Amino acid sequence: xxxxxxxxxxxxxxxxxxxxxxxxxxxxxxxxxxxxxxxxxxxxxxxxxxxxxxxxxxxxxxxxxxxxxxxxxxxxxxxxxxxxxxxxxxxxxxxxxxxxxxxxxxxxxxxxxxxxxxxxxxxxxxxxxxxxxxxxxxxxxxxxxxxxxxxxxxxxxxxxxxxxxxxxxxxxxxxxxxxxxxxxxxxxxxxxxxxxxxxxxxxxxxxxxxxxxxxxxxxxxxxxxxxxxxxxxxxxxxxxxxxxxxxxxxxxxxxxxxxxxxxxxxxxxxxxxxxxxxxxxxxxxxxxxxxxxxxxxxxxxxxxxxxxxxxxxxxxxxxxxxxxxxxxxxxxxxxxxxxxxxxxxxxxxxxxxxxxxxxxxxxxxxxxxxxxxxxxxxxxxxxxxxxxxxxxxxxxxxxxxxxxxxxxxxxxxxxxxxxxxxxxxxxxxxxxxxxxxx
Numbered sequence: 001x002x003x004x005x006x007x008x009x010x011x012x013x014x015x016x017x018x019x020x021x022x023x024x025x026x027x028x029x030x031x032x033x034x035x036x037x038x039x040x041x042x043x044x045x046x047x048x049x050x051x052x053x054x055x056x057x058x059x060x061x062x063x064x065x066x067x068x069x070x071x072x073x074x075x076x077x078x079x080x081x082x083x084x085x086x087x088x089x090x091x092x093x094x095x096x097x098x099x100x101x102x103x104x105x106x107x108x109x110x111x112x113x114x115x116x117x118x119x120x121x122x123x124x125x126x127x128x129x130x131x132x133x134x135x136x137x138x139x140x141x142x143x144x145x146x147x148x149x150x151x152x153x154x155x156x157x158x159x160x161x162x163x164x165x166x167x168x169x170x171x172x173x174x175x176x177x178x179x180x181x182x183x184x185x186x187x188x189x190x191x192x193x194x195x196x197x198x199x200x201x202x203x204x205x206x207x208x209x210x211x212x213x214x215x216x217x218x219x220x221x222x223x224x225x226x227x228x229x230x231x232x233x234x235x236x237x238x239x240x241x242x243x244x245x246x247x248x249x250x251x252x253x254x255x256x257x258x259x260x261x262x263x264x265x266x267x268x269x270x271x272x273x274x275x276x277x278x279x280x281x282x283x284x285x286x287x288x289x290x291x292x293x294x295x296x297x298x299x300x301x302x303x304x305x306x307x308x309x310x311x312x313x314x315x316x317x318x319x320x321x322x323x324x325x326x327x328x329x330x331x332x333x334x335x336x337x338x339x340x341x342x343x344x345x346x347x348x349x350x351x352x353x354x355x356x357x358x359x360x361x362x363x364x365x366x367x368x369x370x371x372x373x374x375x376x377x378x379x380x381x382x383x384x385x386x387x388x389x390x391x392x393x394x395x396x397x398x399x400x401x402x403x404x405x406x407x408x409x410x411x412x413x414x415x416x417x418x419x420x421x422x423x424x425x426x427x428x429x430x431x432x433x434x435x436x437x438x
Contacts, residue, residue, distance in 0.1 A: 010162060013099035014069060014106075014170060020093035021074070021083070028074045032083070036064055036072060040206060042214045056216050066171040067209065070106040070158070071202050082107075105160040106169060111205035113187055115404060116153040121146045127155065130404070131187050133397050140166045152404075152411035154180030156208040173212040177408050183211040229273060229374060232299040236326040239307060241318040243291040248317040253284070256313070266293075269306070277374050282306040283367060293318070298367065366425050377433040381405075393434055403438065406430050 021029040072083045077091070084107035087093060088100060095103065114127035117137060125146050129135040138159055145168060149155060156173030159166050175183060186207060194200055227234050243249055250263045258281075261267030267284040283296040295310060297303035311320070380386045384401060392398035410427050417424040431438065 009096075010098050010102040010167075013095060013102040014066060016093055016095060016099065017069060017087050017103060018065060020087070025074060025076050028076050029068075032068055032072050032074045033064065036068060040064070040209050040213060042210065042218050060213065060216070063171040063173065063209070063212075066106065066158075066169065067111075067205070069103065070111075071205070102160065102162075102169075106158065109158050109160055109169075110201040111156060111158045111171075111173075111208055113154060113156050113184065113208055115407075116149050116151055116155055119146050119149060119151055125149060127157070127159070130154065130184055131191050133400065138166055140168055142168055145172060149174065150411060150414070152407040154184070154408075156205075156212060173208055175212065176215060177411060179211055179215040181405075181408060183208065186211075227299050229277075229279060230299055230301065232301060234298050235300055235303075237297045237300070237303040238324045239295045239297075239303070240287070240321040240324070241293050241295070241314075242321055243287075243293055243318055245317040246291070249293075249314055252313050252315075252317065269309075279374055280367065282310070284310075292321075296367070365422075369425055369427075370429065373430060376430060389434055393436060399436065402434070403436070407438075 018029075068083055069087070070084060073080055074083050074086065075081075076086060084103065087095075088104060112132075113130045115130050116125055117128050118126040122143055123146065124139055124141050126137050126139050128137040140159055141162075154175040154177075156175070158169040158171065160169050187204065190204065190207060194203065197203065246263065253259050253261070253267050256269070258271070259267050259269050261284070263286070266286050268280045269282040269284070271279050271281045273279055281297075281302055285294045285296060287293050295306065297306055307320075311318070377390050378388050380388055384392050384398075384405065387398075389402045389405070392402050406427060409430070413425055413427065
């Protein structure tokens with residue numbers, strides 16, 4: 001008997017239950033839904049619900065409705081009743097044995113946060129609990145859902161048993177990298193302090209839902225990227241020069257002990273730092289047009305000091321043309337979206353600002369990322385209990401948390417690269433800095 005078309009199958013359990021509630025207890029169920037909105041919706045977010053994408057709006061309604069079936073209460077027949085208990089009582093809707101079991105599991109099995117550790121598209125995925133590391137990874141059978149998740153994603157869901165396998169209940173909470181890491185930190189703290197609470201599982205699940213709603217309904221916080229060595233804000237600064245005498249410029253740069261490179265590939269001015277690391281102070285790139293060069297810096301101070309150094313060194317062999325400054329956070333926020341045009345089926349971009357070709361963007365971001373993460377292995381990180389990655393990998397549990405953190409960086413970078421139409425930046429240097437494998 002086909003699972004997808006059998007009216008007595010688990011698939012229809014929630015649908016039958018909701019229809020029954022809406023027919024017999026419409027007012028009570030609507031009031032329960034409004035109360036849930038008031039409890040879980042972020043402050044100031046209700047105005048945004050009307051403006052979200054249709055698919056997001058549908059997902060919000062479906063997920064909150066399932067939460068009501070699992071934990072909600074309703075005024076029915078003169079008293080306040082737990083919805084899950086009420087629909088399973090003799091007064092509830094006509095459900096098959098499979099459907100009753102499904103609804104009962106909704107009320108018993110917790111909503112947890114998992115990392116997707118393996119995906120077989122159209123078949124299954126493996127989920128590892130992100131907070132309780134003593135729990136074994138679970139393989140869940142999933143068809144359509146596996147098309148939207150990737151290894152390393154953070155996914156909130158409720159895993160239910162169906163005969164000889166596991167499935168996701170229906171509600172799914174997929175998180176972006178930043179929100180997922182912030183949520184994980186709060187759930188770990190909540191688990192450490194409130195694990196004995198009688199409402200622990202319910203409150204744990206509510207935290208997941210609140211964070212999931214916030215990432216869709218609240219405007220993104222403005223972030224400032226910082227250079228880990230200087231402690232200054234990262235700003236992408238490019239200064240363009242006309243080259244009047246290529247030979248004199250090459251000779252001048254070759255005379256500097258802290259400069260490496262050549263007139264074919266460009267040069268780098270390097271700084272040996274107090275921590276023993278060598279970092280680029282300036283990148284001198286060959287221009288796109290003949291007799292042009294571009295000097296790239298990642299902070300205002302580096303640019304100010306670098307310009308004075310370079311112009312004193314090169315003299316009249318070069319002539320300053322113009323300066324371009326871009327905040328990397330603003331650039332990522334305004335990155336072009338890919339639109340499908342019905343006529344050509346070719347992607348077009350909508351209002352990209354500022355204009356940077358993919359190759360240049362990759363080069364800029366690669367330099368910024370390598371510089372920002374230059375001391376990452378020995379920096380204290382909040383998500384790692386204010387310990388350094390090098391300290392954390394000394395224990396098996398800590399090693400897994402560090403691996404998970406690096407994978408989250410890689411997942412976020414993969415999405416950004418795809419969105420911006422550029423090559424993906426490798427984070428292999430982080431694995432190598434710790435001497436660990438994937």
